[in-house]
Amino acid sequence: MRRLLLVTAAASLAAIGLASSQDATMSFFVTSVGSGKGADLGGLAGADAHCGSLAEAAGISGKTWRAYLSTSDTDARDRIGKGPWFNAKGVKIADDVASLHSDANAITK
Template sequence: MRKLLLATAATLIAAAGAAYSQDAKMSFFVTSVGSGKGADLGGLKGADAHCASLAEAAGVTGKSWAAYLSTSDTDARDRIGKGPWVNAKGVKIADDVVSLHSDANGITKQTALNEKGEAVNGRGDTPNRHDV
């Protein structure tokens, strides 16, 4: 399940910067809504802009956001920085890229929060909005 979560386009990771939100250290969130165009996010640049827009609407400013997405030329792992990653409630998700991609990461249904610090409906919820 954790590997499925990492593979989704909705998982977002901050590259760098300061923020003002539920927790100023927030550097990881699952998007609360899509772009409205299905999987057409306008490439990596458009996906990153969607992430930034959601974060800014939630009061998180001054960060550069990278959607956890890959292309044929770019691996998502190479886009997200070195860590650590922390959710909107201040819970550490992972210290580094290796731990983020291991079974020991801190991604659970309870910690994979959206940009507003809210849980995302997943397995066992109606409607199920994510594979969390």
């Protein structure tokens, strides 16, 4: 069974249920919560909206969320800004896109 994995960054989100412990610097989250339509997220705009909905449900507002997804015309790396990115615990995930894609990123922290 395939699981949908959305990585949202640039002004991003966290996991549902962490709203009370969110850090104001949070700009990155990973989720496996799908839209209910399998891999059909409605393109980049739909994926971004899904990430925004997850963030809002978790009590995170006032940020613009971007799904870390590519299309034939758009590279995911170009959609998320330059960094740095922080998770809900305030841990820096990466300083920049190169760090995000390196073995030294802190995505699992």
